[in-house]
Amino acid sequence: MAGACPPELAAAVAAAGGMGAAGVVNDTPETIAGWAARFRALAGPAPFQLNLWVPDPPADDDVGLQTAYLDTLGGTPAPAGGPGPSFDEQLAAVVAARPTVVSTIMGLLTAEQVTAVHGAGCAWFATVTTRAEAVAAQRAGADAVVVQGMEAGGHRGTADPADAEAVSVGLLALLPWVADAVDVPVVAAGAVGDGRALAAALTLGASAVQVGTALLRSPEAGIDEGWSARLDGLDPTGTTTTRAYTGRLARGIATDFVRAWTLPGAPPPAPYPHQRRLVARYRAGEPGAVDRVNLWAGQAAGRATTDPRRRWSAGCGAMRRRCCREPGSVPGGVHHVVELPLLGAVDERRDLVRGVDQHRPLGVAGVADGDLAVVEYGELHGPPVRGPGRATPRHGAQICCARAVRVGHGGPPDVSAASV
């Protein structure tokens, strides 16, 4: 989550068994190296992910209309800054940092870039918003696809920037559509805010979930109090999509600034990255000016909480969906495995169990006493085992055949570890 992903948040995610991440689209190579060093100082060898935006094709940089319109909204623009680091420089810094996963959004890596990523021992996760994008990503060498539904907070990852509004598909429809089309693991993103949503994502073919907005109110995320307060109990109707901040379509709270760009007479926002650079020149909080600070939020923002007992710390996990039969398993049962890092989230456990119960025949809810949750489809093989990394059958769950899945450093995601 660019702008809301300090190493402290990623380390908290790691401590809970998930994979922390940083969106480094705005960062210099030095900042990227510093983030990775700080993460390692906090979390040791734990897996982590660095995320980059693939640049859009060059677009018209005439921002005269937009500048004039911004002037009507008050505030004094700062002088234009330099162009910032290039994508190639950023990617080189990311690869040099050797994260477990290099993830991308807004397009695909070239074959040469994929080779560099894999050569550094990193997996490549590509964000997709359509089935065609997912198939293209797999063909290009992606080790997993992050399927982003239109519910998601922040920017839409649609490869063609012009398509973003038209390609507005919800996760419920998109996930099974993509999962049936690719062989690589599928990570679900968009409004996954509690265990019920997790269970639904697994049922629909995901192997893991990527959580953004639900983590924003964690103390470690460090967003300002005003933004956090606006997320508190936010109804799903409380967000909208806009190009006003960056020129790329993104979901956030409908601020006065967002509304201003929908008024009669407002010009269309300039294309990315020109709108982003332009808006960034106008400082926030100037008296009499419309505040320019973006408040990104997905449609499940109301699930975000500051309460550490209920807080998700999922980040992006990388798991492989497996289709297998084991003695006594449900015939043809598909084993869905997920590592759901929870910070002692008692309420979330209930959500998970309820979600699973609602989604029969996904018949297993196993939640570790520590931080690992596993959901599978099968029958109970032996007595339940309690303890970190082990699944425990909950009330109402018939089955427990659990397997922990982790992503190791230095290779594509694999399936391994404990089973009970």
Ligand SMILES: Cc1cc2nc3c(=O)[nH]c(=O)nc-3n(C[C@H](O)[C@H](O)[C@H](O)COP(=O)(O)O)c2cc1C
């Ligand atoms: C504040 C914020 C910043 C984000 N920045 C990025 C980013 O830089 N790169 C990226 O791939 N996704 C980014 N995302 C999107 C997330 O990766 C993910 O798709 C999304 O948060 C999932 O939906 P949810 O917010 O409903 O959980 C961002 C999301 C938020 C809320």
